Every structure is written in C-alpha cells, then in structure tokens.
Amino acid sequence: MSQGDHRYFIINKPSNIVSQFVSPDKVGLLGDLDFSFPEGTHAVGRLDNHSEGLLILTTNKRVTKLLFEGTTPHKRTYLVKVKDTVSPESLNRLQTGVTIKIKGNENYVTTPCEASIVADPAVFFQQEKGQKEYKPHTWLLITLTEGKFHQVRKMVYALRHRCKRLIRVSIEDLKLGDLPAGGVREIAEETFFEQLRIDNWRE
Incomplete structure (x- = not known):
C-alpha cells in the first residue's frame, strides 16, 4: 500500500x-x-x-x-477527575515532578509537566447526561511528554488522590x-x- x-x-x-x-x-x-x-x-x-x-x-x-x-517528544493532554479537592501545594507537585513506582518497583521522579485545575470539564469533552458525580472532587488538565505505565493515575495517587476518570483530550x-x-x-x-x-x- x-x-x-x-x-x-x-x-x-x-x-x-x-x-x-x-x-x-x-x-x-x-x-x-x-x-x-x-x-x-x-x-x-x-x-x-x-x-x-x-x-x-x-x-x-x-x-x-x-x-x-x-527526537521531539509529543504532548498528550488528559482530563482527569480525582476524588477530593486538590490543594495548590499538590498542584505544584504535579507540575514539578512526583515520585511514582515504575517497572521493577523502582522509584521514578516524573518530568515537570503542565497541570491545572479545570472549572468546567465540558469545555474539553462531551459529557454524558446523568453520570454520577463524586463529591468533593477536582477536574485536572495534565499535559505530559512521557508515558510510563499508568503514569497519570500513579501521579495523582502519589498525592493521595484517587483517579475516578481519565480522558485523553488531545495529542499535540x-x-x-x-x-x-x-x-x-x-x-x-x-x-x-x-x-x-x-x-x-x-x-
């Protein structure tokens, strides 16, 4: 072809x-x-x-x-719903790097990334009506250039937040x-x- x-x-x-x-x-x-x-x-x-x-x-x-x-890593952006309210300190840790476990049970510090709190997730995706809301909760927008196994889930878990929903909204x-x-x-x-x-x- x-x-x-x-x-x-x-x-x-x-x-x-x-x-x-x-x-x-x-x-x-x-x-x-x-x-x-x-x-x-x-x-x-x-x-x-x-x-x-x-x-x-x-x-x-x-x-x-x-x-x-x-040679140039590509940006991938995720809309992430996590349980409980994300503090400014936790958001800063997401942005600057958090320690997660990777293959071989090794500690790995994530590369600094873009992360922000989203007031209206409907701007980024079509949300189905009638979906159950977890309260309190926070929607985050996280942009990575690396992709370790379950990285986003592990990053928010390292900050004591459980990932309730993970939606990739863009690649570049x-x-x-x-x-x-x-x-x-x-x-x-x-x-x-x-x-x-x-x-x-x-x-």
Whole structure:
C-alpha cells in the first residue's frame, strides 16, 4: 500500500473497551464500535481498559515509529477527575515532578509537566447526561511528554488522590473535540500529520 492509500482515524474510546481488535480475554474490542474499519487498521499507542478519549487508528504502520521514536517528544493532554479537592501545594507537585513506582518497583521522579485545575470539564469533552458525580472532587488538565505505565493515575495517587476518570483530550494539535463516546472521525493524511506535528512523514 502506497503512502497516499493509507487511512487515518481518531475515536473517542469509551471505558471498558481495550485498544485492540483481538484479545484472548472476554473484553470489549475496537471492532465492537459501530464502524467498518479497513483491513490492516491498528491503534497507535494505547489507553487502558478504564481510560477514555482520543485514540488514533490507522492502516499506516509507520505512524507508531514516527510518533514515539522521534527526537521531539509529543504532548498528550488528559482530563482527569480525582476524588477530593486538590490543594495548590499538590498542584505544584504535579507540575514539578512526583515520585511514582515504575517497572521493577523502582522509584521514578516524573518530568515537570503542565497541570491545572479545570472549572468546567465540558469545555474539553462531551459529557454524558446523568453520570454520577463524586463529591468533593477536582477536574485536572495534565499535559505530559512521557508515558510510563499508568503514569497519570500513579501521579495523582502519589498525592493521595484517587483517579475516578481519565480522558485523553488531545495529542499535540489533534483534539477529541465534540466527538461522542464511541464515535469515529476520519482525517485526511496531510491534516493528520500536520496536527501531530510530524514533519518527516513523506520521507
């Protein structure tokens, strides 16, 4: 398949669906979405079973390498609902780096990141009506350039806050926008790479 024949999609991955089309386990799959993806479509990166939001799918196998193995790390932004009220001190710790456990049970200090408290989460995603609210709670907007396993969940847990909801709302300039849960949007090739800020995709 030549470069121009590839197709590019974003989805709003609902909770309780894994980021793959096949699994030996009895779980929700990408193929369960109400869309007929072309043969060879795969997810770029992952969101865990309980996480929601922006997930990239494509038939172009080069995208994973271009996005994750380039010299410039790409920004990924998450809307995070945590239990209880986040203090200014805890917010500052998120911004400057917190200690989490990574593979091998090693301590790791996260790279400084962008983090802010969000007054109105509906600005960033389509919230379903009638969802149960946990009170008190805080919505955070966290932007990372690194992606350790369950990093966002571990970061807020290190500050004694339980993550109640995790929604990826953007990767660079590629945004979830008003795409509803389970929705699929196809994106033109040039727009796709431009919004991901990948310049060398034609090489």
